[in-house]
Amino acid sequence: MQVGNVTTPFGRRSISLAQIRGQMKTAEIKSGKTADKWKVFRDACEARELLGVQDRALAVLDALLTFYPDNELSEDRGLVVFPSNDQLSVRAHGIAGTTLRRHLAALVDAGLIHRKDSANGKRYARKDGSGAIEDAFGFSLAPLLARAEELAHAAQQVAAERKRFRVAKEALTICRRDVRKLISAAVEEGAPGDWSHIEALFIGLVARIPRSPAILDLTSILEEMEMLREEIINRLEIQENSENTDGNAVQNRCHIQNSKSESIHELEPSSEKEQGAKSSQDIRLKPVAIKSFPLAMVLQACPEIVNYGPGGAVGSWRDLMSAAVVVRSMLGVSPSAYQDACDALGPENAAAVMACILERAGHINSAGGYLRDLSRKAERGEFSLGPMLMALMRTNAGTARRAS
Template sequence: MQTGNVTTPFGRRPMTLALVKRQIAVAEIKSGKSADKWMIFRDVKEARETFKLQPYSIAVLDALLTFYPDKELRQDAQMIVFPSNAQLQVRANGMSGATLRRHLAILVDAGMIVRKDSPNGKRYARKDGAGEIERAFGFDLSPLLARSEEFALAAQKVATDRREFLQAKESLTLCRRDVRKVISAAIEEGAEGDWEAIEAVYLDIVRRIPRTPSASDLANILDEMQLLYGEVINQLDMLGNSEDISTNGAQTERHIQNSKPESINELEPSSRTEQSARPSEISRPKREPIKAFPLGMVLRACTQISDYGPGGQIAGWRELMSAAVVVRSMLGVSPSAYQTACETLGPENAAAVMACILERGGQINSAGGYLRDLTQRAEKGKFSLGPMLMALMRANAGNERQAG
């Protein structure tokens, strides 16, 4: 059990106010809180760049967790591990001593672990008469439990950002292809207009794509490319040539639709003999969003989810969605699976589904597999959240009558 004492580092290692605050925060872990250590580790690993952790730092954290005997980190348990540097080096795939010490310091500075140094700086544990650990000196893993919700939310954000980046990259590639081919078709077929100048604008936009673009870079470039595309199509409409271009490009579009561009900087061919593509292909049909059920209905059907909201209660959809991310991590659902559910069902309905999965507890063997199955069924129009909520509401009502 944590005592809440603030300890200072051994030797010449300095004490900082940040270290004091972290140790105080560890002492304030909610009573009875527990979490799977490997689920926490997966979230930290997924969001390692958010916390400025290097791959070697993740390897050292992995090694430290192997010395903790239980699968779950618990607030009422002793969470200090005390391996020697030699033992850690072995479990960190033979990492050198200097590298190990550097990455232990990085983990401390990042607030992932806290040093609990003994009077002589050695790591060891003192046991009582019954053989139980009475006091230990080493590395305290409590910060991982204290910040488990933060790690889960950070991992989910990384998954969301990655998906948005890939979607923006795909959209820009498609838009570039359409603009390139429509301009080429206009020049090839002798359409009226200053197409050389329009092509120069296109090439200028392409040149400004960074070698390693960020999501915001892609969004800005995509906006410019879509504006150019709109201007090109408008000019062709005024000339009465849009119908011809759409017809000539049909066969080419069917051929290239199956290709997957690997690089955003792959320049489309500018040959004047290439066939044109249909301008309409840039717009993809989107499925109508699934209507969200009333929040009150969700909370009546899923009573347990409120425990994971801020202060143990949920007052709005934002709180429910944050609680669902915490539950997602606790149940072992990957960030990518939950992000796909959010995109298919909508964020409110995805959060409601996580609340339903939590409510059903032991009836579901794999929460991640179950969520993916529901998502796939929803994509085919074969899933509705209503029956699930109604069944849980009836079950809760029955339990209340039995208790009464």
């Protein structure tokens, strides 16, 4: 039986070019190809959103498959089923006639079945003298056989996206819990810092979570929430390092004052250089290294910097640092000010700060003075890049929403 022949529907029903192409595709079914009809059906159910069909339409497809006598779809055994609407309605759990016809049309439009109508539109089979089916008119299941691999791939894709969504949602829930409890602990125990501002950032992020989020919504907010968590942890680490350093300095001073040595040389370093080094080690607070954020986050917060990269693109940290040198010269920042920023922040973070300054250039009177001020704060452990990046990300997101 030539299932690949193009046929048109009976009566006033029209046919689309997509349906014609689908019928032509069934002519390409390889000889001897088979597929488990229930496996194909499960794949179609899994990929129903991609196919654009509803659950009731799949129930009708399930009913149609029950009229196919074998579990394996095979062109050699015929792929046309010809139940009446009454029979279909019974096997589709009593679905109404008008609803049945609507969902049959939806299955045809989705390319899961084809109509093979007789001259008068009736569904029946013509048999030869031996009782074997010679030709049949009704609904062809050939598209399910022809698209078996496509449907399996679509089902795997949907399952992977569902898993990705579940993992992102779980990660966001955990990160949100961490941020909430870290802020509460810092406030309750009186840790120094502008925790009201950080809490406002947290509340703003939570408010942006949609009631029915998509995967892109979750991943975007998760990135910002993780940045906020890292920022809080960095601040708490800076405080702990400061307390430990101060405590060690006090202990060292007490030890020197209480020691009773017979020789004055035991209390004095051998040279002024050594004495200065020891005093600096006891009293000065070592700067805490500032965390480098992912390049993608920097570019999301500071898209303008891309225009100054090599060839008008930034694909690596080296490209970003090259662009920062160009921007430094353009904004009138002296080489010494930029070198001080590199020493205090690190080359990557200094480049990221220049990208942030470029984004806010219209609001900054002196880019060089602003950069020097940030460098001094970083040396004292009072500057972190995270809030600056998150503020620019929120600003760019708000601008994009207003533009749309």
